[in-house]
Amino acid sequence: MASGTLAVGGLSVSYGKAVQALREVSLEVPEGTVTAVLGANGAGKSTLLRAVSGTLPFHRGSIEAGEITLGGRRLSGLRPDAVVAAGVVQVPEGRRVFGRLTVEENLRAGALGARDRSGAAAARERVMELFPVLAERARQRAGLLSGGEQQMLAMGRALMARPKVLLLDEPTLGLAPLMAERIGETVAEINRQGTAVLLIEQNAALALRLASTAHVLEVGRVTLSGPADALAASDEVRRRYLGVGDDDALEPRFQRPPTLERWAG
């Protein structure tokens, strides 16, 4: 397996005895690609990212079965800092920048997770090129930035650890359409520069445009997987996630469950 491929195999996760959030989920983020996960609220998308980043215990969740590997090396069971050092870094939902620290200090904090310090200057340069506004605001408190700028900072902070795989949890949530587009363009650029991305995104149209492969999660199970363009063309995805051709599309979780289909590839 390529050294940067993230693989999730047969993953089951629960929160206590009552909530089984993921059931035998298997998917891959091949080295250097963008893979998207779609799903209604509560489908288990954030749980998947928490499992990969090692942060489940902070939410009282645990892995019951399955494993997560990067390039064949086991990540499941590692502490979050070890997962970051191995090359997988999460940008959490809701940005969560350190509001009282400056932009610069937030970025420095991100660099602490890197495997070694030698590439810190190059990483900072890359972040400032991707997000020029962060250079302009370097001395400002992060809490004073707009929502879109905070998302940029959260992504920049994650990139300071020089990840092989970036985990993005709803990066455009709550942003104006123009800002959401900019974030989308930046995700594409980050990927062009060689970083793989596991993208969770409520804007399914944007996610399917950015990703090469996509998966649909429903009540903790992967119910649909395939090339992103094939999913974007499927009636099921168009109706349930792209809001095309069905008045009920705004309430995806109340619709009938999808049939299990898979495309080759």
Ligand SMILES: Nc1ncnc2c1ncn2[C@@H]1O[C@H](COP(=O)(O)OP(=O)(O)OP(=O)(O)O)[C@@H](O)[C@H]1O
């Ligand atoms: N800390 C927790 N304790 C108990 N149950 C939880 C916890 N976190 C999530 N859950 C439950 O696990 C299931 C999956 O939640 P998860 O947040 O992963 O879904 P999601 O697809 O990310 O949804 P959303 O988009 O609303 O965040 C849901 O039933 C949710 O209520």
